[in-house]
Amino acid sequence: MNYQIRKAKISDLDQLLNLIVELAVYEKEPDAVEITVDDLKASGFGTAPDFVCFVADMDTQIIGIALTYTRFSTWKGRVLHLEDLIVSKSMRGKGIGSALLDKVVMHAAALGVKRVCWEVLDWNASAIEFYKAKGADVKRDWNVVHLDQNGIKKYISKLQP
Amino acid sequence: MNYQIRKAKISDLDQLLNLIVELAVYEKEPDAVEITVDDLKASGFGTAPDFVCFVADMDTQIIGIALTYTRFSTWKGRVLHLEDLIVSKSMRGKGIGSALLDKVVMHAAALGVKRVCWEVLDWNASAIEFYKAKGADVKRDWNVVHLDQNGIKKYISKLQP
Numbered sequence: 006m007n008y009q010i011r012k013a014k015i016s017d018l019d020q021l022l023n024l025i026v027e028l029a030v031y032e033k034e035p036d037a038v039e040i041t042v043d044d045l046k047a048s049g050f051g052t053a054p055d056f057v058c059f060v061a062d063m064d065t066q067i068i069g070i071a072l073t074y075t076r077f078s079t080w081k082g083r084v085l086h087l088e089d090l091i092v093s094k095s096m097r098g099k100g101i102g103s104a105l106l107d108k109v110v111m112h113a114a115a116l117g118v119k120r121v122c123w124e125v126l127d128w129n130a131s132a133i134e135f136y137k138a139k140g141a142d143v144k145r146d147w148n149v150v151h152l153d154q155n156g157i158k159k160y161i162s163k164l165q166p
Numbered sequence: 167m168n169y170q171i172r173k174a175k176i177s178d179l180d181q182l183l184n185l186i187v188e189l190a191v192y193e194k195e196p197d198a199v200e201i202t203v204d205d206l207k208a209s210g211f212g213t214a215p216d217f218v219c220f221v222a223d224m225d226t227q228i229i230g231i232a233l234t235y236t237r238f239s240t241w242k243g244r245v246l247h248l249e250d251l252i253v254s255k256s257m258r259g260k261g262i263g264s265a266l267l268d269k270v271v272m273h274a275a276a277l278g279v280k281r282v283c284w285e286v287l288d289w290n291a292s293a294i295e296f297y298k299a300k301g302a303d304v305k306r307d308w309n310v311v312h313l314d315q316n317g318i319k320k321y322i323s324k325l326q327p
Contacts, residue, residue, distance in 0.1 A: 037242075153281050
């Protein structure tokens, strides 16, 4: 395997979006991806980018990504969130996920944050196994809550008399 | 009940930290809070603040807070995260949590984000009931993962030969 881990460039975004869609299909939400290449470009490559993304580049083919941003914990201060760690299906089991996670943890250490956090589906046993082997703590008592776009609209409509 | 919901000010931070500690005790992690008033001031009140916090102010007594910041979803784009929604114990059941959440959802709508997200402990039945009644979706299949400060150190030490 000959690949390098580096920061994402604008020219990677088409392939990056393909991997995002690939993960959504794997997570059984194929229609959930609303974002476009233009959105990714605007959000990630301006003066105050919303994220920092690393890619695994094998001869200009993007075979994996790790997308991160900082969050604010009222217990710890600034922490690093790993939004997506994706390795293309045909490329799994070759250490690419580890190499990407290594880069993320080095990035966290460079930022001086006190935590790296992310989310995992409880049926994704191989991912959970992988994260635990890396020393992470899978907190099964914490659940994720979403109020989606439709929920926001309904909520607001009830506030207005 | 005579209180107003407004943005937090620097002079609120002592009381704000008290509420953060109160929640940590309730969540059975009394020693988890490492943050200080100075940290909160530096992170929340500079030129590029890490969070936007709303407070419930009853005659200069801070009886509740809702602390938010934006995150980046690779499916939806920019979303609003509700890090903490806290109402002081003696003030619960009076609609203050609802008033704070109303403000958060209005803030989300003003930002034009497609989602408000947060996390809840699975044993916190009253909170889950409250959020569901507001139209939120409690995703019991998504778990939170943490690599803490000690975990980051161990991870980095293994990378270096």
